Amino acid sequence: MGGSSPAGVEVEVDIPFRIPGTTEPEIIIRRSALGNIAVVVGGAPVKRRRGRDLTYDIPLLDGTVKELRLTGMWTGLKAVVDGVETQLEPRVSRILVALIFLPLALVVIGGLIGGVIGGVASMVNLAISRAAMRAPLKFAAMLGAAVLAVAIYVGVAFTLAPLPALATGQCLNGVREGADLSARSTRAVSCDQAHDNEVVGTVRYTGEGAYPGQQALFDYAAPSCSSAFATYVGVDFQTSELEMILVTPTDLTWVKGDREVACVALAPNAGKLTGSIMGTRR
Numbered sequence: 001m002g003g004s005s006p007a008g009v010e011v012e013v014d015i016p017f018r019i020p021g022t023t024e025p026e027i028i029i030r031r032s033a034l035g036n037i038a039v040v041v042g043g044a045p046v047k048r049r050r051g052r053d054l055t056y057d058i059p060l061l062d063g064t065v066k067e068l069r070l071t072g073m074w075t076g077l078k079a080v081v082d083g084v085e086t087q088l089e090p091r092v093s094r095i096l097v098a099l100i101f102l103p104l105a106l107v108v109i110g111g112l113i114g115g116v117i118g119g120v121a122s123m124v125n126l127a128i129s130r131a132a133m134r135a136p137l138k139f140a141a142m143l144g145a146a147v148l149a150v151a152i153y154v155g156v157a158f159t160l161a162p163l164p165a166l167a168t169g170q171c172l173n174g175v176r177e178g179a180d181l182s183a184r185s186t187r188a189v190s191c192d193q194a195h196d197n198e199v200v201g202t203v204r205y206t207g208e209g210a211y212p213g214q215q216a217l218f219d220y221a222a223p224s225c226s227s228a229f230a231t232y233v234g235v236d237f238q239t240s241e242l243e244m245i246l247v248t249p250t251d252l253t254w255v256k257g258d259r260e261v262a263c264v265a266l267a268p269n270a271g272k273l274t275g276s277i278m279g280t281r282r
Helices: 094-129 135-160 216-235
Strands: 012-017 025-030 037-041 044-046 055-059 066-072 078-082 084-087 195-202 244-247 260-266
Touching: 037 055, 037 066, 044 084, 094 135, 195 216, 216 244, 216 260
Parallel strands: none
Antiparallel strands: 012 025, 025 037, 037 044, 055 066, 066 078, 078 084, 195 260, 244 260
């Protein structure tokens, strides 16, 4: 058998298997705690068939080969040879399988960072599901890992994400298409000096639920931002010489309660603005 951690979660396990009804050499099915599978016969690894999941050609003593197919990757590994199925691992209940994937829900509310944290938690839960533990303890440990993943994500979000406070009439520097907001770019500067941007309005997103994504926020706020631009500048945005970008909440600022979309005007061709554009009809 392979090594195990102090908590009893096996880092790697060797599962011996012999083709039923034969005296063929023993097959070792080696599975890591994260689910990677390797098949070894006589100390030599057997390559998996290309294009087929977990199917191997096992060499026999007479020089022929026998197909070995492994199934039940998530619900308990099984070996299938000539249609005969052999259970290699204890069965994993559907509830525990659901808990393996539960942390991946963080990708919906947390984007890339949530996905990374959720992915790690799912791998931990996969390892726990294979551990030598009673089912109630497995359930509690896996649920705890999912809750811990959520707590870590929220902590990261609150630590890393500044909550931009953009208000109508503010003049700014550094807010450009695709640029990340920083403390410097969201600090108001005097409109009398040359500056990059001016906030012509804000729109509060009133939808509920998980982070909808930047495109959904843009689509929601665009009509209101066009109206705010016309009111603030005095000319319709479509006929204005100025450009406008929408600064939307990110997945990290979303969990901090950020629901404001800022309508930010800027000069064409990355130029500078001098003086406020309010009522200039530019």
